[in-house]
Amino acid sequence: MAAPRRLVEVDTIYMEPGVEAYERGREVLARYPDAWRIPVDSHWKIPELHGNAGNVDDWVRIKRTTLVLGVKKAMTIRPNGRSADFIAPSTSNGCAMACAYCYVPRRKGYANPITVFVNIDQIGRAIARHAGKLGPKTMPDQIDPVAWVYDIGENGDLSVDALISENVRDLVGVFRDLPNAKGSFATKYVNRDLLDYDPAGRTRIRFSLMPETVARVVDVRTSPMEDRIAAVDDFVRAGYEVHLNFSPVIVYEGWEADYRRLFEAVDARLSPAARDQIKAEVIFLTHNRDLHEVNMRWHPKAEDLLWRPDLQQAKLSESGQWNLRYKSRDKQLYLARFQEILGEMMPYCGVRYAF
Template sequence: MVQILKRNTKTLHIRPNGRSADFITPNFIYGCASGCRNSYCYVMRHNYKYIYVNENIDQILTLINNHIETLPTKITNQTDDKYWTYDIGCSTDVCLHWKHTDWLKVFNFFKGNPYAKATFATKYVNHKLLDFNPKSKVRIRFSLIPQNISSILEPRTSSIIDRIRAINTFIEAGYEVHLNFSPIVAYERWLEEYEALFQSLNTHIKESYKPLIKAECIFLTHNSHQHERNILSNRHESESLIWKPDLQEDKVSEYGGSAVRYRSGVKKNFIQRWVALHDKIITWNTIRYIF
């Protein structure tokens, strides 16, 4: 059982990002109890035992507001055409941990700010969020992988079909919705299963919404210490999918963390094949970035 600790965070830094968002906010919550915590989740490499609920929300929002006021007029980039974007859930899952803090205060801050919007990725469909209309100032990125490996790598999360079906519902409720293809894992018949995933998106998303939905695509990273912990916990089935020394190499993340990823040449081939399939089936879905 993960222990929840309440505190005031002293880590009041806004980090530039440029991928999921323009910036990453200080953590409103640091830690997560999601089903992927015992496989690949990068948060677990640094904080496995606790979920820190940071109660100084007003202080964090004041910091964000002051940061926004220092920014020039937004120039269109892949994160957004009009607004500066802030990832509010980089180290947690907002939908899963909805009850643990006052997310509505955070949502209302961004809804009311004329220059910025919030964004977060999730593996859960939480219908309580539908009681709030952010008027497109909150972007939800539903994480998607084939169901067969989702059941192994991220158990006890919302099913992939439920996440796909939720896309229409959340757009109709006033949210902006993007796709988060992450982590993209290569395994036997992986492209066949992605073909089925793309076809499912084609089938279930309303035609009028398809032009609104963009995607971020992130290939798997793992960690040697995380791998050792998973093996000691007898998680051999999941590790057989994500620990592939013959295909992987060491890397240092942009924030200085140690990880392993698919080797450069191998990954380039994987990306080319995956993108070709994506572009063939869901032609309406613009890829914001892929790595």
């Protein structure tokens, strides 16, 4: 399958040692036979990409044309307790899209094109072993009433990754065969090839939504909001559990009215089957001074929405970075108002997680 030209058009591949020893590595290389191949010692240490401030001027081209192939070393599965029970080992890192609020550039440097890990079989076995040791989930919670949920897309967008390799199909297959677990990932891209993956209800896809007027500014190179909303019913029919990911919620003059219109648009498109299983998570914007400075060099218009010191306060994150979040007392009011409007417009849509 050919990837959409405007989103992914790989002409340069950085590859760690050993990539060609894996079937998935050979498959991806064969998909891009004319790409320039550059050996590197580590997918984390590529001076031309990571920490190179000059890449800000070429941000989108790098995302469209550059791919990194690596071998996942650590098979760590971390507890989460928010959107999922656990964070699974990543099968990718980085993204071909360029959302202005994305946290990955803060960790990996100025350019963060997709890194695909080729040892997918080892990752799948690690997940299966972990779930097998857990046994049944005996206590229902806000994450899921009966299944252990693994976030499989923490560091990228799997709908886009599926344009490059069969890793996502393989992950869906892993969870199809696990009676006590589900995979889960958020996406801003509608890839209808996933409709043929036969998830059998064991993969939860969370379509990220925000008002279209804001998305046009901050959701760079993503699927239009109308397409994401229209996809919900199709993915439910294909056997996915489909939830909504209202993230990030950005506060600006008129945001409440815009979300009311968004909820109205969603409500008008959902079938009874989709309504019966829909739930949402709500995550308000977290920003960062370093990312603000990066954005000011390539997309300053986005910072009119994201950088609001009058509304935000600094807070030390778990990773040791000073992030900006809406002032605590005000954020509680914003969150209450958001849930009030959602409850009015879509009373059938419960909120699993709000932050």
